Amino acid sequence: MAPIIVSIVSQHAEEAAFLWLLRNNAVHAPHYALKDLAKLDERVEAHLDGLRIAGDGGWEICKEGLGQQEPGEVFAAAVLAFESGDKDRISEVLEVGCQSVELSRGVISALGWLPYLQAKPHVDRLLTSDSALHRRIGIAVAAARRQDPGVVLESTLSSTDLWLKARSLKAVGELGRNDLLPVVKSNLNSEDPTSRFWAAWSGALLDEPSAIPVLQRLAEQGAERAESACAMAVRRMPVQAAHHWQRELAGRPETLRMAVQALGVIGDSAGIPWLIEQMAKPKVARVAGESLTMITGIDLAYEDLEGEKPEGFEAGPTENPEDENIEIDPDEDLPWPNPQLVERWWASHRLGFTNGTRYLLGKPMTVDWFNEVLRTGKQRQRTAAAIELSMREPGRPLFNTSAPGFRQQVLLQVR
Structure with missing residues (x-):
């Protein structure tokens, strides 16, 4: 093999890692459609190809990148290691990838990236490993690929390792x-809040009524996944009961954001006038716009219903070096709605909606419409459709909207 050009191969490694981070965020982004995700994943694959072509030189550069202890670098190295089948390379990747949950995501994603038949032997070995960390990765990969690990899952559900147990509880719902x-x-009353959340989350997917109050408590207490808990709860509640709880959340400043999101999940147009009122509040204006879109399907930018960012409003880190706020603005990819323009738009469109009916993107929620949203919606909308679809058929595996875009397109017969 001809000598490699180190600078070019290094760039492939850097770009593969960087683009993986982008796609890791894109799967939850409000402005990415499946076609956008697929294009991004094709770019990741192109740089992985560059590393593959470089042979041993590509691996050595990825191996060096493991020293940065970043999930993107772990992903790139893991793809090459598992593809090669080289035990030493796999061991080096796992040694780094098992150091934290964050780093393990790179390993899980790599095994989710490979063709299933190529990944399966590695997943099987992880599932039967003596290491709880290895089994956790194996469960995560099997669940992400919607491949039931069978009795292994039954055994890991009783593990004393909290990470493994929590991931196994999530897998029950996914599968x-x-x-x-x-x-x-x-496990709905587990002392471990992560296990309690995933037990309730899976319980809601599988139509277990006792999961709902657990999700409500987690949401009200501001738990780590409070917003997800809230969304899962209202999806399983009767519409009027969901509205009643949503109003309670709206009455507390600390849960106002969840209340705004909850209306978008409920999907009932009866809440739209209140949503429009929230658009005048900078902290929740953009998420109110997103909830309006979830119900009506309106594209605020396309319909020229955008407003300006309020003067003096800051969210997320600023350019001020003395600013201690380093949290990313959760709504940075959402447009600012103009309340007056939106109100006029709603006045001319409200007769097309019936209060008490649940809508998603402007149409009543039906199985056929959920499948269409999976093909054509944005990522958060697609995730909502996947969950609603699974809830209507308890026992149906949850469609994975985070899977490689090119694989999703094949499953959904989309080009």
């Missing part, structure tokens, strides 16, 4: 394992 509902129910 639609109705037979494991008794184990899920037994």
Whole structure:
């Protein structure tokens, strides 16, 4: 093999890692459609190809990148290591990838990236490993690929390793394992908040009523996944009960944002006048616009219903070096709605909606419409459609909207 040009191969490694980070954020972004995700994933794959062509030289550069201890670098190295089947390379990747949950995401994503038949032997070995960390990665990969690990999952649900147990509880819902509902129910009062959340999350997917109050408490307490808990709860509640709880959340400043999001999840146009009122409040204006879109399907930018960012409003880190706020603005990719323009738009469109009916993107929620949204919606909309679809058929595996875009396109027969 001809000598490699180190600078070019290094660039492939850097770009593969960087683009993986972009796609890791894109799968949850409000402005990415499946076609956009697929294009981004094709760029990742192109740089991985550059590393593959470089052979051993490509691996050595990726191996060096592992020293940065970043998930993107772990992803690139893991793809090459698992593709090669080289035990030493795999061991080096796992040694770094098992150091934290964040780093393990790179390993999980790499095994989710490879063709299934190529990944399966590695996943099987991880699932039967003596290491709880290895088994956790194996469960995560199997669940992400919607490949049921069978009795292994049943055993990991009773693990004393909290990370492994929590990931296994999540897998129950993802895989639609109705037979494991008794184990899920037994963990609804777990002392570990992460296990409690995933037990309730899976319980909601599998239509377990006792999961709903657990999700409500997690949301009200401001738990780590409070917004997800809130969304799952209202999806399973009768519309009027969901509205009642949403109003309670709206009455507390600390849960106002969740209340705004909840209306978008409920999908009932009865809440739209209140949503428009929230658009005058900078802290929740953009998420109110997103909830309006979730219900009506309106594209604020396309319909010229955008406003200006309020003067003096700051969210997320600023350019001021003395600013201690380093949290990313969660709404940075959402448009600012103009409340007056939106109100006029709604006045001319409200007769097309019936209060008490749940809508997603302007149409009543039906199985056929969920499948269409999976093909054509933006990522957050697609995720909502996937969850609603699974809830209507408890036991149906949850469609993975975070899977490689090119693989999703094949499954959904989209080009």
